[in-house]
Amino acid sequence: MTKITPELVREHGLSDSEYARILELMGREPTLVELGIFSVMWSEHCSYKSTRFHLRRLPTSAPWVLQGPGENAGVIDIGDGDAAIFKMESHNHPSFIEPYQGAATGVGGIMRDVFTMGARPIAMMNALRFGEPSHPKTRHLVSGVVSGIGGYGNCMGVPTVGGEVNFHRSYNGNILVNAMCVGLARTGKIFKSAAKGAGNPVVYIGSKTGRDGIHGATMASAEFDDASEEKRPTVQVGDPFTEKLLLEACLELMATDAIIAIQDMGAAGLTSSSAEMGDKGGSGIELDLDKVPQREADMTAYEMMLSESQERMLAVLKPGREAEAEAIFRKWELDFAVIGITTDTKRLVVKHKGAVVADMPITALSDEAPVYQRPYRERAAAAGQPLYDGLKNPIASLAALLASPDLASRRWVWEQYDHTVMADTVQVPGGDAAVVRVHGTQKALAITTDVTPRYCAADPCEGAKQAVAEAWRNLTAVGATPLAVTDNLNYGNPQKPEIMWQIVAGVDGIGAACRALDFPVIGGNCSLYNETNGEGILPTPAIGGVGLLKDVSKMATIAFKREGDVVIVIGETGGHLGQSVYLREIEGREEGAAPPVDLAREKKHGDFVRGLIQAGRVDTVHDVSDGGLLVAIAEMAMARGIGASIGLAGLPEAIPFWFGEDQGRYVIAAPFAEAERIVEEARAAYIPVAELGRTGGTALTLDDSNSVAVSALKQGFEGWFPTFMAGEEIPVTN
Amino acid sequence: MKARVFITLKNGVLDPQGKAIGHALNGLGFGSVGEVRQGKVIDLELGETDAEKAKTDIKAMCEKLLANTVIEKYEIELK
Amino acid sequence: MKARVFITLKNGVLDPQGKAIGHALNGLGFGSVGEVRQGKVIDLELGETDAEKAKTDIKAMCEKLLANTVIEKYEIELK
Amino acid sequence: MRSAVIVFPASNCDRDAATALEQMTGRKPHMVWHQDSDLPDVDLVVLPGGFSYGDYLRCGAMASQSSVMKAVKTHADKGGMVLGICNGFQVLTETHMLPGALMRNAGLKFVCRPVSLEVDETQSGFTRKYAKGQRVTFPVAHGEGSYYADEETLDRLEGENRVAFRYAPGDNPNGSARNIAGILSEKRNVLGLMPHPERVVDEALGGTDGKGLFQSLIETLS
Ligand SMILES: Nc1ncnc2c1ncn2[C@@H]1O[C@H](COP(=O)(O)OP(=O)(O)O)[C@@H](O)[C@H]1O
């Protein structure tokens, strides 16, 4: 039996105090297998030990929430017996090491989280953060990640309908790949992971187990240095074909009533799935590894328990239903094996070649796992309104902004994703939120992912609020009622007090915004240690939001649709240039305060706009976000090539008015009579509103004098991404 | 001079394509087929005439571009 | 017995991947690289021990599944 | 009109095809599993889009070997109509029910976008409701849709008016020879095309140009 040396303990990412705790809990020295199990279950990735204490502060309930955080994904009631099930998850480190497979397996993993609960996935989103465009690695990473996401999602036949792409030097050595999956189920047919009861068969389904990604879970919790690019664990390779079969087979099995509990094998595969199922069910689990379908010869117990081979599930069946289940999986040509049984011992017992290689109390892996209140050091938020050159020509700046990396069209990305398969995508990428119909109904789900990392860097709390507010606003802008969010908290090393502060403040900001906007958090994921050589990423709490349109025919889109519509802005335009894209791209400075978020106003303005859309009074809406008012208007013009002639409302300074990033704003275009009514109603409700001009023509004209062809703007807007990627050595394909 | 480069997955790395091909061949009645692995072959024409020099060049090409050395290995064959 | 099958595009059939690779290699400074063609290599493990029998089997596999003879040709190599 | 949709492992537009068929014909199609060796008694067989067998080895290669394809061949030999969309088109070329092959897109990337097509041949049970030269917009969604055939074959296809759809000049998304997007069999009862007509039969999804194809089938088959 292997002697457990301090080196071995350290290699497993366990601190001395953690190991001392293990000895206490076990009452003896752990076996190597047990040490491996502890190392993954107590890793940041599985135990949330740095964030758990703080996450408790998030609001997680509402009348429509059927399942909050704690299961594989959250569940909300969308009426008529339908449930929406969704979750977002990161695959940051694997995607940096091997962009195609890292991103692909990230997509596969989040899909399993959703269909393991009984849902058929109906939409995918992806929030991506890359290093600066000029960094030598960026193109290759963009190419690999995008084709990996497409390669997996397209094969699954689930439309990838939206997301985000940002570029910033802080991601040069640590990109972020966050994937979100949304699925549909019937409220009465939702499956959970609690392995209740003793004497029930534990079955293994899906692909065989190989030596894939062993210690991936611990890797995802360890800070990167250039060396670890060498001493990396074996990379997992995705098999979307097998996943598609697994999806159909699971849904077929779920149509029976043979399942007691089911759970995907994600990070730490067999270990975390069995431990979590036993823990939630208050039962014990006994596994016989000799029964595990194996891809490689003479795998050790340690390797099997820690393997992260993809496309696998663990289920607990009602006794006697094994044959029925096996028949389904054989039909789909998948592996199926009874590998264990539930017990009443609350212990995880692992046998291999007749010997017991692990025997540990399951609570030691869950409740007893460490929870830290790590020290944090508050840093004053960036403040002040930066100076700017008031003589710059707004139209020239607009053209430059639209052709800049963070604002340019993402068409190059989303045209590589099948975003129309399943024939229910009623709003494709390019708008504020994706809209996907509930098959065979007039209902639809609106989906968005948002966060503005530069705001979070300037002010972690206000920036996190803004992420939630923008997600809520994007759903509102298409006419949906925002219902719930899933978050993906990407931060640096929590053992650094200034980073821990970003996390604590970020959670506070998300909590405040979700409370104020009635927008509960029903699931999420934390990805910490996103640093390279000690340099942290911008704090990036990505928010995935889902809303409901009861009548999809009333959906609004950003495109100007008629000549002569009045262009109106709802919400206060104070000219906040701090941390704006304008300041960074045109003045070359990243400074000033992040735009403050007034949650009460945010709600008031959004409810007003949503009311107009749901009443069928407006069909043309765009929220104002990155780039400010003029960028929003230009996007509305470019969408169908209908121009507009607009001017300042009153006589404020032009630059801050057109490019400031004040929150809580929407641009609406409506026929004259309707527009007049809207303006009156807004005024009556004390909602700031201003008429900016009229749609029409093929040019965007400022103050009757300063004009640019919409087609010219579009050329720059559509041109940046393809031109940038044309410099790629060779497209990454599978 | 002509060269042929074989790029195959490292041992132990899952090969979904090979797995599916093997499965299909068995299904077609080729029962004697065991493990199947699929890789790439890249045929190059080189201006270079010195074999040694060519080998070093191709090795560099593999490391830089042709092989994804995270999961793939390569063999070089000069003809 | 082990076998290796090469599946390559027939001459005259356009190979955009090969072209892109060649282009990229030139771009990386490997100026001496001329035409590049990419194909597949499939490694098979066979229960069969008789070489002749194996060859005919593999030929059948190629015709039936492994190669699309409209665009591809194949070579078989026993090891 | 009675129809069947074949379901291969990892077909993924089978439901879309069934939804469109039911909407257009008022009748649910039979869903037929790839291991079945015979077909229900139907007028039309649809090979749907997707990634049968993960598109591993070659798109459609493994599906072409499935037992149901023998039945589909017999159905076609007897003059029964067969529609192959996207992956279904690839299966049809792999079974040699249609000539040529579909290769990796010239741009090497998967491409999903609406494309403008020209209906090049209306003398067929699939296209009779369109006008010759009519411009229609269907989405494509594929990584390997570049149609290839040798010159004689291409000449023969054109000579026999078997090119049903072409990508409009300047809108060829994949480098297909002679802008070919869809072709007919010699007996004109088999159509394979890369674009997705079943995704454009609903205004809410941005178009109904695909309806003409289904209406042509209905008129032909009832
Ligand atoms: N990675 C991606 N995948 C798919 N669609 C994307 C991706 N990144 C951006 N998009 C789409 O591009 C459009 C613009 O993105 P963004 O500027 O982030 O929207 P917003 O500012 O409204 O949040 C959105 O419709 C979004 O869904």
Ligand SMILES: [Mg+2]
């Ligand atoms: Mg928006």
